Amino acid sequence: MPVPDSRPSAEPRRVSILRDGPYLIASVHTALDDAQLVRFQSDLVARIRRERSRGVIIDVAAMDVIDSFTSRTLSNVTRMAQLQGAATVIVGISPELAITMVQLGMSLDPGNTALDLDEGMRRLDAIAGGSTTAPGSRRASRG
Amino acid sequence: MTTDTPRELEELAQSWEGDGLLSEIVAHLRDQRTPLREEWAKRITDASLLVAMTPQEIFSEATAVYDNYVEVLETGNVDALQRYAQDLSERIIPRGVETDEVVGIVLLLRDVLARSLFEKYQQDFPLLNRVLDVYEPVANRIANTVAVGFVQERERVIRQQQHALLELSTPVLQVRERLLILPIIGVLDQKRARQLTEQLLRGIRMHRARVVVIDVTGVPGVDQAVANNLVQTVDASRLMGASVILTGLSSEIAQTLVTVGVDLTKFNTSGDLQGGIEEAEHLLGFTVTRNDDAGS
Numbered sequence: 421m422p423v424p425d426s427r428p429s430a431e432p433r434r435v436s437i438l439r440d441g442p443y444l445i446a447s448v449h450t451a452l453d454d455a456q457l458v459r460f461q462s463d464l465v466a467r468i469r470r471e472r473s474r475g476v477i478i479d480v481a482a483m484d485v486i487d488s489f490t491s492r493t494l495s496n497v498t499r500m501a502q503l504q505g506a507a508t509v510i511v512g513i514s515p516e517l518a519i520t521m522v523q524l525g526m527s528l529d530p531g532n533t534a535l536d537l538d539e540g541m542r543r544l545d546a547i548a549g550g551s552t553t554a555p556g557s558r559r560a561s562r563g
Numbered sequence: 564m565t566t567d568t569p570r571e572l573e574e575l576a577q578s579w580e581g582d583g584l585l586s587e588i589v590a591h592l593r594d595q596r597t598p599l600r601e602e603w604a605k606r607i608t609d610a611s612l613l614v615a616m617t618p619q620e621i622f623s624e625a626t627a628v629y630d631n632y633v634e635v636l637e638t639g640n641v642d643a644l645q646r647y648a649q650d651l652s653e654r655i656i657p658r659g660v661e662t663d664e665v666v667g668i669v670l671l672l673r674d675v676l677a678r679s680l681f682e683k684y685q686q687d688f689p690l691l692n693r694v695l696d697v698y699e700p701v702a703n704r705i706a707n708t709v710a711v712g713f714v715q716e717r718e719r720v721i722r723q724q725q726h727a728l729l730e731l732s733t734p735v736l737q738v739r740e741r742l743l744i745l746p747i748i749g750v751l752d753q754k755r756a757r758q759l760t761e762q763l764l765r766g767i768r769m770h771r772a773r774v775v776v777i778d779v780t781g782v783p784g785v786d787q788a789v790a791n792n793l794v795q796t797v798d799a800s801r802l803m804g805a806s807v808i809l810t811g812l813s814s815e816i817a818q819t820l821v822t823v824g825v826d827l828t829k830f831n832t833s834g835d836l837q838g839g840i841e842e843a844e845h846l847l848g849f850t851v852t853r854n855d856d857a858g859s
Contacts, residue, residue, distance in 0.1 A: 511804070513802045513803055514768070515761060515764030515765050515767075515768060515799070515803070517802075518764055518798075518799035518800075518802040518803050519760060519761070519764065519795075519799055521798075521799070521802060522795040522798040522799045522802070523795065528802060533801065533802050533803070533804055534804035535767070535768070535771055535772075535773075535803055535804035535805070536771070536804075539771075539773075539804055543804075
């Protein structure tokens with residue numbers, strides 16, 4: 421299988437990665453093709469390293485279809501983030517996406533999914549938040 | 564015994580004589596309407612058909628069918644009969660009339676009329692042959708029309724009921740904030756299981772549920788496909804961030820699940836609905852306390 425070109429291209433990004441305290445929030449705006457997925461994966465992993473993030477939320481609410489490569493990439497990103505010390509929660513999986521994923525046997529660790537961004541934040545606070553948060557930071561007051 | 568040449572002549576004759584024969588047959592059947600109708604009604608009763616209907620009803624329906632029958636013979640147009648058959652089916656299906664009864668009575672009428680024709684033309688066998696050549700295709704077509712009409716009506720009723728059942732069968736109810744219950748009653752087939760999955764997932768999104776209690780107390784049994792479907796439902800719900808508690812598993816279903824080798828590690832089960840709701844409340848951090856003043 422040819423390795424898709426992962427160098428930055430002139431194409432606009434279809435994923436925005438925002439920083440919120442110790443967490444990164446990546447919103448996928450549309451269904452991504454393979455090259456865009458690879459680019460997303462390297463961008464995100466680099467960002468985690470640079471920002472020293474402890475948690476990542478990937479919001480796929482805008483995705484209306486999913487294929488096996490997308491599913492595998494998501495699960496790879498989760499593991500790569502884990503290696504860098506960041507927990508990942510995938511949020512916004514729609515009913516249609518959920519049915520497709522279970523029917524095709526695509527696996528994501530169900531412990532790492534949540535309904536929406538709000539829930540995902542709570543989940544991250546539960547698994548990655550805690551002792552090292554600076555006193556008085558707004559993260560500490562959450563959930 | 565006819566030789567070849569007369570036979571050919573006969574066939575030739577029939578091709579242009581057919582219309583005349585038909586009107587002759589129709590005239591005969593109109594003429595004999597009363598005795599033949601009575602004979603038919605008697606045979607219906609003798610054969611214990613249409614037991615759900617009274618003799619008077621049988622007689623009046625028999626009259627209507629007889630007249631329609633003769634009309635079709637005359638005009639060759641089955642539309643009116645089709646409409647009548649559909650209307651009749653609508654009336655008698657709810658009373659428990661079976662397909663074999665309807666087919667039976669139409670065949671009886673065909674036989675009664677055929678016998679009457681035998682009787683009339685018994686002196687002239689070649690003529691009888693031609694009469695039957697004209698009569699039989701039409702009679703068979705009529706029997707076919709009525710039977711198909713009946714079966715179609717029946718299927719329409721069945722489809723309608725299935726639809727109504729599907730609409731009713733899977734309520735998704737919110738009992739507390741972020742807690743849904745899904746009571747399932749009746750046989751779970753694959754179609755229903757799929758529909759249930761979809762409704763549940765939509766419910767999870769709409770109510771932002773975190774815990775779902777699926778109660779299968781009212782389900783008599785499941786097969787392997789449906790069991791796998793349940794597992795998929797549980798997986799899909801988790802992908803949407805809701806955990807599922809399955810309650811009310813009957814001993815039969817428990818045995819099925821274990822025997823067919825469903826991966827049970829994914830199932831969070833509880834004995835009954837009460838236990839399931841209590842567990843769900845625990846997961847969500849609710850505590851329910853009794854107010855002593857309010858009791859008794």
